[in-house]
Amino acid sequence: MTEPLLSVRDLVVEFPTRRGTLRAIDKVSFDIAEGEVLGMVGESGAGKSITGSAIIGLIEPPGRIAGGEIWLRGHRIDNLPREKLRRIRGKRIGMVFQDPLTSLNPLYTVADQLIETIRTHIDVGEKEARRRAIALLDRVGIPAAARRIDDYPHHFSGGMRQRVVIALALCAEPELVIADEPTTALDVSVQAQIIDVLKEICAERGASVMLITHDMGVIAETADRVAVLYAGRLAEIGPVRDVIKHAEHPYTAGLMGSIPTLTQTSKRLVQIPGSMPRLNAIPPGCAFNPRCEQAFERCRTERPEPLARGGGRQVACWLYDRAEARHD
Amino acid sequence: MIAFIIRRLLQSLIVMLAVALVSFSLFRFVGDPIASMVGQEATLAEREALRQQLGLNDPFVMQFLGFIGRAIQGDFGISYRLQQPVMELILSRLPATLELALISGFFAFVFGVAFGVYTALNRRGWLSNSIMTLSLIGVSLPTFLIGVLLIWVFAVELQWLPSFGRGETVWIGDWWRTGLLTHSGRVSLILPAITLGLYQMTLIMRLVRAEMLEVLRADYIKFARARGLSNRAVNFGHALKNTMVPVITITGLQLGSIIAFAIITETVFQWPGVGALFIRSVQFVDVPVMAAYLMLIALIFVVINLIVDLLYYVVDPRLRVDRASARH
Numbered sequence: 001m002t003e004p005l006l007s008v009r010d011l012v013v014e015f016p017t018r019r020g021t022l023r024a025i026d027k028v029s030f031d032i033a034e035g036e037v038l039g040m041v042g043e044s045g046a047g048k049s050i051t052g053s054a055i056i057g058l059i060e061p062p063g064r065i066a067g068g069e070i071w072l073r074g075h076r077i078d079n080l081p082r083e084k085l086r087r088i089r090g091k092r093i094g095m096v097f098q099d100p101l102t103s104l105n106p107l108y109t110v111a112d113q114l115i116e117t118i119r120t121h122i123d124v125g126e127k128e129a130r131r132r133a134i135a136l137l138d139r140v141g142i143p144a145a146a147r148r149i150d151d152y153p154h155h156f157s158g159g160m161r162q163r164v165v166i167a168l169a170l171c172a173e174p175e176l177v178i179a180d181e182p183t184t185a186l187d188v189s190v191q192a193q194i195i196d197v198l199k200e201i202c203a204e205r206g207a208s209v210m211l212i213t214h215d216m217g218v219i220a221e222t223a224d225r226v227a228v229l230y231a232g233r234l235a236e237i238g239p240v241r242d243v244i245k246h247a248e249h250p251y252t253a254g255l256m257g258s259i260p261t262l263t264q265t266s267k268r269l270v271q272i273p274g275s276m277p278r279l280n281a282i283p284p285g286c287a288f289n290p291r292c293e294q295a296f297e298r299c300r301t302e303r304p305e306p307l308a309r310g311g312g313r314q315v316a317c318w319l320y321d322r323a324e325a326r327h328d
Numbered sequence: 329m330i331a332f333i334i335r336r337l338l339q340s341l342i343v344m345l346a347v348a349l350v351s352f353s354l355f356r357f358v359g360d361p362i363a364s365m366v367g368q369e370a371t372l373a374e375r376e377a378l379r380q381q382l383g384l385n386d387p388f389v390m391q392f393l394g395f396i397g398r399a400i401q402g403d404f405g406i407s408y409r410l411q412q413p414v415m416e417l418i419l420s421r422l423p424a425t426l427e428l429a430l431i432s433g434f435f436a437f438v439f440g441v442a443f444g445v446y447t448a449l450n451r452r453g454w455l456s457n458s459i460m461t462l463s464l465i466g467v468s469l470p471t472f473l474i475g476v477l478l479i480w481v482f483a484v485e486l487q488w489l490p491s492f493g494r495g496e497t498v499w500i501g502d503w504w505r506t507g508l509l510t511h512s513g514r515v516s517l518i519l520p521a522i523t524l525g526l527y528q529m530t531l532i533m534r535l536v537r538a539e540m541l542e543v544l545r546a547d548y549i550k551f552a553r554a555r556g557l558s559n560r561a562v563n564f565g566h567a568l569k570n571t572m573v574p575v576i577t578i579t580g581l582q583l584g585s586i587i588a589f590a591i592i593t594e595t596v597f598q599w600p601g602v603g604a605l606f607i608r609s610v611q612f613v614d615v616p617v618m619a620a621y622l623m624l625i626a627l628i629f630v631v632i633n634l635i636v637d638l639l640y641y642v643v644d645p646r647l648r649v650d651r652a653s654a655r656h
């Protein structure tokens with residue numbers, strides 16, 4: 001097997017608060033292969049954004065990575081000095097955030113922001129940076145890029161701004177792009193276009209993508225593999241088609257109820273009865289057990305670890321533990 | 329842009345008219361001008377003749393228009409107390425006040441912004457905490473007390489700095505007498521400038537700190553960091569520029585307050601400016617001087633307001649378009 005581009009091992013992220021330490025990410029492991037699109041789903045508060053922030057080293061203090069390792073192409077990056085990590089951000093890992101209306105600095109023109117970013121990472125002059133910026137805007141589908149580049153963000157519509165954001169994330173040709181709900185804040189009519197642009201450009205450049213979204217339809221069409229997070233823990237991970245067709249984790253199965261067919265798009269995650277526990281009230285054993293219809297004794301006491309299920313699939317559920325299966 | 333300026337000019341005009349009305353009312357309601365002008369032994373007939381001659385029997389509106397007409401030409405009559413044209417009196421004392429206000433305003437701004445940025449960026453440092461604590465004292469101590477304390481320490485005990493007056497002054501041109509060009513003039517300025525500026529400085533500092541903390545939480549700052557921009561570029565480029573937009577407005581407006589509040593400082597330090605002149609006029613019910621002073625302060629406020637609005641317009645590109653598109 002070739003070495004993965006990104007490898008996250010037993011990641012733990014904690015937020016110390018006055019009433020004790022909150023564990024937002026609890027021993028999450030996954031890989032992203034070269035050129036692969038990994039979808040990441042989960043309810044609000046599951047820890048998707050925090051995972052992304054942890055990878056680029058931007059967890060806001062006092063939050064911190066309290067355990068685990070993050071490897072980029074065989075080099076550990078979670079313990080790098082700040083300045084070294086900064087050089088990775090934008091250069092090797094690009095990031096696209098949810099809301100293009102607030103992602104861009106309103107007081108700088110698009111050209112200012114692009115050229116500044118390009119010149120931070122690539123040793124080129126002002127002119128060359130500008131040329132590259134225009135080419136990039138053109139590539140992400142901004143009409144009349146050469147003219148519009150000197151406009152301020154507020155001159156652009158939401159969809160166009162998100163294209164600018166994508167251009168900014170990609171301007172130093174990163175190997176990995178983390179897109180955190182890149183279309184949630186956008187008009188439904190442009191969501192598909194934005195996903196397409198993102199996917200195309202990344203494919204063209206061989207960049208891997210970690211796509212965080214609520215939209216199972218987007219995952220189905222875009223991702224190669226999907227990871228399901230629940231209360232800061234990995235519930236299930238595997239190839240998209242397998243997971244969608246035959247979800248093994250009861251929580252995933254509940255989620256997949258929301259997309260009857262692969263061709264139907266844009267369905268939100270279905271509401272499973274009950275809600276995800278808050279971080280200070282995660283039950284012992286399997287975090288999902290109070291909501292799980294198939295929960296049994298062991299689920300309430302012992303925490304299930306992700307089990308390899310073949311075909312690159314892992315499921316963290318006692319139903320699939322062989323020892324348990326023998327008991328039944 | 330033109331429409332914007334015209335609208336602002338009209339608003340300023342209305343404000344000035346309102347203030348003119350108040351100033352003019354002083355003549356009618358504070359003391360009897362005739363009594364201040366003629367001796368005790370004047371007969372009723374003599375008084376009535378003078379009334380007629382001064383136009384005091386004309387309808388209110390006519391008198392008011394006359395007042396405005398003269399005010400526009402800079403004619404506020406003769407000071408009851410000093411028997412000199414009011415305008416001459418004020419102009420001769422204005423440079424002292426303006427020098428004091430501008431110098432203290434300038435340093436209040438520079439130190440206010442510097443401390444504000446420092447305490448925002450080093451939120452938990454001991455130095456930040458000390459600055460914040462000291463600033464609380466600065467905000468809560470009354471100006472005259474600060475002035476008296478400074479005089480006591482630096483003029484009486486240490487004898488480093490003079491405790492009153494402007495020191496030596498020299499003429500620049502025909503009507504500006506400056507203390508900035510002589511050594512004694514400059515050292516005389518130190519204590520009053522600190523007294524006058526301390527409160528404004530703490531105000532600006534707290535404002536800058538609050539704004540900067542707010543801006544640092546913004547998405548575009550997170551995105552700027554995610555693009556790998558250096559701390560310097562993020563903090564002093566992106567964050568500071570956005571912080572300064574509201575700060576410019578407030579500090580600009582503070583300059584008006586500084587000039588107005590100079591009254592107290594000028595009194596404490598026997599500073600020969602318009603504020604001290606005003607206090608004396610109030611003691612002697614010297615209505616023409618009081619009226620002229622009110623108009624002058626109002627004019628300064630209005631002009632500063634206008635300049636601040638225009639600056640705001642230049643700094644924030646969003647305003648430019650909103651106005652432009654509003655016209656379409």
Ligand SMILES: Nc1ncnc2c1ncn2[C@@H]1O[C@H](COP(=O)(O)OP(=O)(O)OP(=O)(O)O)[C@@H](O)[C@H]1O
Nearest residue numbers: 015022024043044045046047048049050051063279
């Ligand atoms: N600064 C913080 N202090 C304390 N807890 C935090 C902080 N930031 C995030 N969390 C917690 O971490 C958990 C994961 O948050 P995260 O933003 O990753 O959720 P998410 O899966 O991205 O949700 P959404 O779909 O709403 O974006 C949440 O329960 C949240 O309350």
Ligand code: SF4
Nearest residue numbers: 286289292299317318
């Ligand atoms: S471990 Fe138990 S509670 Fe958790 S998902 Fe599996 S069956 Fe349900």
Ligand SMILES: [Mg+2]
Nearest residue numbers: 048049050180
């Ligand atoms: Mg999120």
